Amino acid sequence: GENVEQHPSTLSVQEGDSAVIKCTYSDSASNYFPWYKQELGKGPQLIIDIRSNVGEKKDQRIAVTLNKTAKHFSLHITETQPEDSAVYFCAASITEYGNKLVFGAGTILRVKS
Amino acid sequence: KAGVTQTPRYLIKTRGQQVTLSCSPISGHRSVSWYQQTPGQGLQFLFEYFSETQRNKGNFPGRFSGRQFSNSRSEMNVSTLELGDSALYLCASSHGSGMETQYFGPGTRLLVL
Numbered sequence A: 001g002e003n004v005e006q007h008p009s010t011l012s013v014q015e016g017d018s019a020v021i022k023c024t025y026s027d028s029a030s031n032y033f034p035w036y037k038q039e040l041g042k043g044p045q046l047i048i049d050i051r052s053n054v055g056e057k058k059d060q061r062i063a064v065t066l067n068k069t070a071k072h073f074s075l076h077i078t079e080t081q082p083e084d085s086a087v088y089f090c091a092a093s094i095t096e097y098g099n100k101l102v103f104g105a106g107t108i109l110r111v112k113s
Numbered sequence B: 001k002a003g004v005t006q007t008p009r010y011l012i013k014t015r016g017q018q019v020t021l022s023c024s025p026i027s028g029h030r031s032v033s034w035y036q037q038t039p040g041q042g043l044q045f046l047f048e049y050f051s052e053t054q055r056n057k058g059n060f061p062g063r064f065s066g067r068q069f070s071n072s073r074s075e076m077n078v079s080t081l082e083l084g085d086s087a088l089y090l091c092a093s094s095h096g097s098g099m100e101t102q103y104f105g106p107g108t109r110l111l112v113l
Helices: none
Strands: A004-007 A010-014 A019-025 A032-038 A045-051 A056-059 A062-067 A072-077 A086-092 A107-112 B005-007 B010-013 B019-024 B031-038 B042-050 B053-057 B064-068 B074-078 B087-094 B108-112
Touching: A004 A086, A010 A019, A019 A086, A019 A107, A032 A062, A045 A056, A045 A062, A072 A086, B005 B087, B010 B019, B019 B087, B019 B108, B031 B074, B042 B064, B042 B074, B074 B087
Parallel strands: A010 A107, B010 B108
Antiparallel strands: A004 A019, A019 A072, A032 A045, A032 A086, A056 A062, A062 A072, A086 A107, B005 B019, B019 B074, B031 B042, B031 B087, B042 B053, B064 B074, B087 B108
């Protein structure tokens, strides 16, 4: 089955710096890649997603890139702020099979002010 | 629009008991997926229901079951609880057509003693 690896497991950055989180997936049939942010005591919240027919997507300070050949995708957060501190999860899905998401292990992002 | 709601939010049970968790999806959403989140295993897919039918199933024992009602509300049941079932149980809803955002609820935290 699908397997998603996520790195790094923890990431500390200074406020204003950029943060990059990387994920690789194993099943080349995966075609949908969302990123979720989870704060303490809350459920995961979608921050951005990308489909396999797109190489890059940007939403204000957040961007995601996808390399289908290498089977990896990355989350880029620019101008980080303390409120960006949270756990970030990448996921992959083969949407022909419904809504089953396979998640990476998560990255704890700490933004120091 | 109201978000995904889950009840109860917290639950304490003892080994051998059974438990039923409830999830109300966003109005108009027909797909409900359930995930288990633990520190050791991360976020793992349990199953997905769409139009009252199980569409996908993860690799969990038969003690874990679910159902969906005609109003799209879903319940999951865990029988003969084990200590290892202690986790945050999350449900997510979406329209159901695939390749779309799944919106997560706040979760039910289950502690098995």
